[in-house]
Amino acid sequence: MELSIIDSLKAGGKKLTKARKAILAVLEKNALPITVAEVHAGLVKARTNVDLVTVYRNLAMLQELGLVNAVGFHEGQMRYEVVHGRAHHHHIQCRGCGKIIDLMLCPLKKLTKLIEEQTRFSVDGHALEFFGWCPQCR
Amino acid sequence: MELSIIDSLKAGGKKLTKARKAILAVLEKNALPITVAEVHAGLVKARTNVDLVTVYRNLAMLQELGLVNAVGFHEGQMRYEVVHGRAHHHHIQCRGCGKIIDLMLCPLKKLTKLIEEQTRFSVDGHALEFFGWCPQCR
DNA sequence: CTCTATGCAAATAATTTGCAAGCAC
DNA sequence: GTGCTTGCAAATTATTTGCATAGAG
Numbered sequence: 001m002e003l004s005i006i007d008s009l010k011a012g013g014k015k016l017t018k019a020r021k022a023i024l025a026v027l028e029k030n031a032l033p034i035t036v037a038e039v040h041a042g043l044v045k046a047r048t049n050v051d052l053v054t055v056y057r058n059l060a061m062l063q064e065l066g067l068v069n070a071v072g073f074h075e076g077q078m079r080y081e082v083v084h085g086r087a088h089h090h091h092i093q094c095r096g097c098g099k100i101i102d103l104m105l106c107p108l109k110k111l112t113k114l115i116e117e118q119t120r121f122s123v124d125g126h127a128l129e130f131f132g133w134c135p136q137c138r
Numbered sequence: 139m140e141l142s143i144i145d146s147l148k149a150g151g152k153k154l155t156k157a158r159k160a161i162l163a164v165l166e167k168n169a170l171p172i173t174v175a176e177v178h179a180g181l182v183k184a185r186t187n188v189d190l191v192t193v194y195r196n197l198a199m200l201q202e203l204g205l206v207n208a209v210g211f212h213e214g215q216m217r218y219e220v221v222h223g224r225a226h227h228h229h230i231q232c233r234g235c236g237k238i239i240d241l242m243l244c245p246l247k248k249l250t251k252l253i254e255e256q257t258r259f260s261v262d263g264h265a266l267e268f269f270g271w272c273p274q275c276r
Numbered sequence: 277c278t279c280t281a282t283g284c285a286a287a288t289a290a291t292t293t294g295c296a297a298g299c300a301c
Numbered sequence: 302g303t304g305c306t307t308g309c310a311a312a313t314t315a316t317t318t319g320c321a322t323a324g325a326g
Contacts (some may be wrong), residue, residue: 015223015300015305036290049309056291062267072210074265076316078292086171092259101257121230123270127212130253132261136310153280153325174315189283192315196278196281215315 005067005084014067023058024082025065031040032100033071033079033091073100073129092130096137103130145224150203160186161196162205162220171209171217171229176209211238211267230268234275237248241268 005024006108009016020116026042027034034042034054043050059080062068079100089102097098132138141161147154148270164180165172172180174193197218200206209217211231218237228241250261270276 004180006319013305017300018307019143049308053292053309070212072265074208074210074216078212082322092257092261094259095262100232101259103253103257105249107245111243111245112268114243115230115241116270118231119241120273121232121239121268121270122276123230123268124233126267127210127269128266130250130259130261130262131263131265132254132259135234135258138260151280155325156282157282187283191317192282216298 004103008067008084008087012061014061014065015034019050019054020046020058022046022050023055024062027068027080033069033081033096035079036128037077039080071129073126073131075130090128092132094129094134094137096133099134101134120126146203146205148221152199152201152203156186156230157188157192158196160184160188161193163198165218165220168219170240171207171219173213173215173217175215178220195217204237209267210265216248228268230270232272233269234271237272239272 006016006068009020023039026039026046029042030038036059037051039059040050040052041054054110059068060068060127063070063080067083068080069083071081071091073091075098076127087104088106090106091100091135092103093100106128108126108130110125115121116123145155152158157189160181161177167180168176168199169186172227174190174197177197178188178190178193181193183218197206197208201208201218205221205225206218207221209219209229211217211229213236225242227242228244229238230241231238246266250264252254253259
């Protein structure tokens with residue numbers, strides 16, 4: 001059985017602050033991974049005053065606890081999405097307009113085993129993103 | 139048949155300068171993807187004076203021509219590797235020491251087709267990196 | 277000789293750090 | 302009350318841009 005977000009915070013010795021509730025709310029409202037600036041903008045729009053630095057610190061903390069996922073599209077910045085309650089998945093981004101779409105698939109289970117045997121690493125994660133051109137941009 | 143690096147530069151209307159030769163030499167000496175700072179350090183060590191800005195500009199240009207590949211490990215900076223003469227492949231990085239290893243495999247050919255059908259994107263690339271702990275760090 | 281490429285300075289953008297005050301538990 | 306959290310200011314790091322000069326073809 002899976003811990004709730006709040007339980008996971010407690011288990012990590014973290015407090016449930018106004019800032020954290022608000023940041024999680026913004027992330028949960030957005031299905032797709034968003035930038036730190038977009039999280040912050042979402043907080044401002046919700047009339048929640050949270051410093052940008054606090055957003056950075058909490059996203060890093062939530063990532064350590066495994067509650068959010070960092071996604072990099074080679075944009076010069078990271079994007080974040082909530083993990084909780086969602087199936088493992090990947091994304092594709094349009095090189096034209098930057099649009100992102102969820103891909104509810106992952107072909108890497110078997111491969112991970114193989115890599116562990118070949119490299120002697122213990123593999124505990126992977127990043128997989130696709131790039132291309134969306135119907136509007138191509 | 140594949141164009142040589144020099145021919146690819148010519149085809150792109152680019153000049154073969156001392157800086158470019160030196161940057162490509164540094165990249166070719168390193169089998170694994172290296173950071174911009176590491177490219178620059180390699181130039182300095184080879185007693186080639188090339189400004190860091192020139193390194194940035196040339197890596198961007200070489201990437202546009204498809205001669206180098208940008209790899210992101212969520213480190214806050216990009217890494218680059220030469221494409222020329224190498225088989226398509228991916229990497230794994232140790233979360234402890236940062237060590238990178240080549241993985242000479244790619245399981246994504248069929249999946250790409252499927253994604254194109256499902257999303258109506260035309261897919262022209264992907265990024266796939268693995269993370270874990272190397273034998274020394276785990 | 278012409279047009280691209282480079283160096284230098286400076287700007288921008290993303291992210292991190294230090295420290296005193298605030299708030300959750 | 303105590304210690305984790307936050308805000309604010311400032312530092313750091315990565316990357317980009319403007320412009321005059323240098324160099325490849």
